[in-house]
Amino acid sequence: MGNILERNLYDIVYDSVSQDIYNQMSEINEKCQNCKWLKFCGSGCAYQRWITGDVKSEYYACKMRRELFEYVAEKVKPHIS
Numbered sequence: 001m002g003n004i005l006e007r008n009l010y011d012i013v014y015d016s017v018s019q020d021i022y023n024q025m026s027e028i029n030e031k032c033q034n035c036k037w038l039k040f041c042g043s044g045c046a047y048q049r050w051i052t053g054d055v056k057s058e059y060y061a062c063k064m065r066r067e068l069f070e071y072v073a074e075k076v077k078p079h080i081s
């Protein structure tokens with residue numbers, strides 16, 4: 001991508017390599033597309049999905065995240081009117 005000491009941030013963010021990675025990471029699997037926690041989770045860690053070689057792979061901590069969000073929602077629910 002780039003070294004901030006050698007190139008300005010704008011050029012790094014908007015070069016074709018960065019944009020290609022960003023576009024790839026915008027793709028998420030069907031399970032995440034239909035997940036009620038997507039806005040909070042974001043389909044897991046983009047880097048973790050990227051290093052698997054399949055950006056649409058299931059995030060390894062998906063089950064833990066869903067359980068965590070359910071737990072937090074139950075705890076917060078009584079305080080929301």
Ligand code: SF4
Binds near residue numbers: 031033036043066
């Ligand atoms: S909790 Fe699991 S299914 Fe839902 S958005 Fe996150 S990774 Fe995807």
